[in-house]
Structure formats: structure tokens, C-alpha cells
Amino acid sequence: MAVLNLDQRDRVLTVRIDNPPRNFLDERLIAALDDLTLGLRRDRSVGAVVLESALPGVWVQHADVERIVAASRRTGRALSVRQAAAAGRALDAVLRLPAGASLVRRTRLGDAVDVLRLDNAFARMNRSDKVFIAAIDGVVMGGGLMLALACDVRLLSDTDHWIGLPEILLGYVPGVGTAQRLARAVGPHRALRMLVAGDLVDADQALKLGLVDEVVHPAELSRRAHDLAHRLAARPAAMVESAKRSIYEAERWPLRRANRYERAGLLSGASTARSREVQALYLRLGGGAPETNEQVARAFEAIADGDEVRMNP
Numbered sequence: 001m002a003v004l005n006l007d008q009r010d011r012v013l014t015v016r017i018d019n020p021p022r023n024f025l026d027e028r029l030i031a032a033l034d035d036l037t038l039g040l041r042r043d044r045s046v047g048a049v050v051l052e053s054a055l056p057g058v059w060v061q062h063a064d065v066e067r068i069v070a071a072s073r074r075t076g077r078a079l080s081v082r083q084a085a086a087a088g089r090a091l092d093a094v095l096r097l098p099a100g101a102s103l104v105r106r107t108r109l110g111d112a113v114d115v116l117r118l119d120n121a122f123a124r125m126n127r128s129d130k131v132f133i134a135a136i137d138g139v140v141m142g143g144g145l146m147l148a149l150a151c152d153v154r155l156l157s158d159t160d161h162w163i164g165l166p167e168i169l170l171g172y173v174p175g176v177g178t179a180q181r182l183a184r185a186v187g188p189h190r191a192l193r194m195l196v197a198g199d200l201v202d203a204d205q206a207l208k209l210g211l212v213d214e215v216v217h218p219a220e221l222s223r224r225a226h227d228l229a230h231r232l233a234a235r236p237a238a239m240v241e242s243a244k245r246s247i248y249e250a251e252r253w254p255l256r257r258a259n260r261y262e263r264a265g266l267l268s269g270a271s272t273a274r275s276r277e278v279q280a281l282y283l284r285l286g287g288g289a290p291e292t293n294e295q296v297a298r299a300f301e302a303i304a305d306g307d308e309v310r311m312n313p
Contacts (some may be wrong), residue, residue: 003032005054011233012226013040013130018054022061025143029060030214031075033147034117047233047240048131051151053138057161062142092116119176120148126248129241133231135225137218141200142167146174149305152244153232154211155225156203157218161250163211164200172237184247186210232305239269278303 005016017038019029040046055058125132134151139161146165148154156163165182167174183191186209193199206212216224232240242265250258269275275297283297 003028004036006036008046008190010230011045012229013046013049013228014052014064015049016052016054017060021054022139023053023055023058023144025060025062025118025147030114030121032116033121036180037121037128040126040128040130044237046130047235047237048133048229050133050135050222050229051147054134056138058138059134059136059140060144061139063143115175118146122146122176123154125150127236127241128243128244131229131235131240133225133229133232135221136212137221141165142174146176146178148212149178149185153213153228155216155221155228156206156212158203158215159218160202162200162202164198165194165204166200167199168196182309207236213235236269236272236274238266242269 001016001018007016017023017029019026022027035231040049067236077297093176131153132151133153134148136148137157137159140148140156140163141295145163165174165178173179179191179195182194185191186194190209192199195294199212201209203212203215207215214224242261246258246262246265249263253261270279282299282303285302288294
């Protein structure tokens with residue numbers, strides 16, 4: 001049975017996670033996410049991806065703790081952070097070889113392949129020209145929140161379920177870029193508090209913190225996610241990718257390099273025939289020489305919602 005059930009309508013791909021009994025972020029789900037993100041890299045027919053759960057009451061619960069314990073035992077000894085970092089660099093190099101994954105699987109660090117595959121899948125999501133939307137209806141802790149944070153937009157149902165990253169209570173931290181993504185979402189200070197305390201929050205707190213973008217009635221969650229996905233899928237794919245890289249990657253670059261990248265996005269996007277058409281439409285709608293601010297807003301709203309100015313085929 002497939003772990004991810006796919007359904008594409010227009011430029012929106014719906015991905016329903018179906019990994020009973022609790023949608024654990026285990027080897028099967030990690031492999032499926034890795035394959036999905038690899039396949040989407042060259043798929044120009046998709047502009048937005050909605051991640052939903054096929055199981056009631058749970059989105060993605062957390063990583064498979066039994067597998068983590070077993071993997072730790074197979075490692076044979078405790079690793080310092082420095083030793084683990086060196087091992088990770090070596091594994092990255094081996095995994096680039098044609099049969100690298102199968103070679104690593106035979107070693108005591110074989111389970112680290114799943115960590116690296118998950119890291120790569122999340123990185124592809126952040127570099128993608130598609131918008132990833134998490135439609136969260138149910139339990140989302142640990143690995144589940146890690147996946148949600150890798151998405152660009154997070155919608156949460158207004159339920160009694162708790163959200164958080166309690167890994168430190170089990171003796172480790174989330175990994176795979178989660179701390180950086182959490183800090184971008186809620187700010188460094190609050191992110192540190194959540195990580196070192198293992199705090200869980202409810203829907204209202206998650207919204208106030210910026211951990212999610214919207215809290216939606218459960219009956220409206222899927223519709224709201226898909227309405228948003230169809231709207232965002234109409235945005236120019238190259239500029240979506242440029243905007244995402246400006247947020248997710250350029251913050252690590254020197255300021256001048258980041259500025260040059262943003263400038264390249266502006267010049268590239270504005271030079272396209274489609275952009276010129278939409279700019280001309282904006283002028284015809286009265287946005288170019290407005291009498292009021294409301295006139296400008298109406299012009300942009302017409303462009304944002306109008307099928308005739310969709311930026312993608």
C-alpha cells in the first residue's frame with residue numbers, strides 16, 4: 001500500500017499521508033517523501049502541494065522511537081557532537097556514490113541514511129518552485145512538526161491536539177534543519193525555549209507564536225488549504241523559487257550577495273512577456289495613476305484573483 005496517495009487537479013497536487021497506525025515518520029514515509037520531492041523537481045505541471053493526512057485525528061505523530069532506540073544500540077557507543085558531525089560528512093560523501101546508500105546500510109550507522117534522506121527532502125521543499133502547504137488536522141509532534149516546518153504555509157485545525165518538539169525530553173534534538181526553520185517561524189528566543197524545554201502548545205498559542213499561519217475550523221481545513229493552493233499555484237514558478245531562496249538560503253549569505261540575488265530575481269521576472277502583460281493590465285485597471293489607495297488595492301485584487309492573468313500554463 002502506498003504511503004503517499006497523490007491526486008492532482010489543475011496545478012495543485014494533494015498528498016495524503018497514509019502510514020497506519022499513527023503516521024509515524026519512519027523509513028517508509030521518509031523514503032516516500034524523498035521520492036516525491038525528487039520527482040517534483042522537474043514537474044512543471046505542479047505549482048502547489050497540499051500535505052494532508054488520510055488518518056483521522058493525526059497528521060504526522062513523530063518519528064518511530066523504537067527504531068531510534070534500535071539504531072542507537074547498533075551504533076555500539078556514544079558519539080560526541082564533533083564525532084557525529086564528522087560521521088555525517090563522511091556519510092554524505094558516500095551517499096553521492098551510485099551504490100552509496102546500500103553500502104552505508106551495511107554499517108553500524110546504516111540508519112543514518114534515513115536522517116540524510118529526510119534532510120535532503122526538506123531541503124528540496126525549501127528550494128522548490130512549488131508552494132508546500134501543510135493542512136494539519138490532528139496530532140503533530142516531533143517529526144510531524146519537523147515536516148510541517150519544512151512547508152511554506154501551515155494551516156491548523158481548531159482542535160484540542162497539542163503541537164511541539166519534545167525530543168529533548170528523550171535526550172536528543174530534532175535535527176535536519178528544524179531549529180533554523182523554527183527560529184524563522186517564531187523568533188530565536190522562543191525557538192530556543194521550545195527546543196530546550198520540550199514545550200507543547202495548543203492551537204491558539206501556535207497561532208500567536210507564528211508557528212502556524214491560520215487556525216481553521218476542522219470542517220473547513222481542506223477547502224481552505226486547496227483554495228489557497230490554487231491561488232498560489234498561479235504565481236510565476238521561477239519567482240516563487242526566487243522568493244523562497246531569498247528567505248530560506250540568502251540569510252546565510254553576505255548582504256551584498258543576497259542583494260545581488262534579489263536584484264537578479266527582479267530583473268529576470270520583470271523582463272518576461274507575461275510580466276509585461278500583467279503590468280499593462282494593472283495600468284488599464286487604473287493602478288498606474290490612481291485617485292485613491294482603494295483604487296490601487298482593487299487593481300491588485302483583480303490581478304491576484306483573475307484567471308486571465310495566471311502566470312503559469
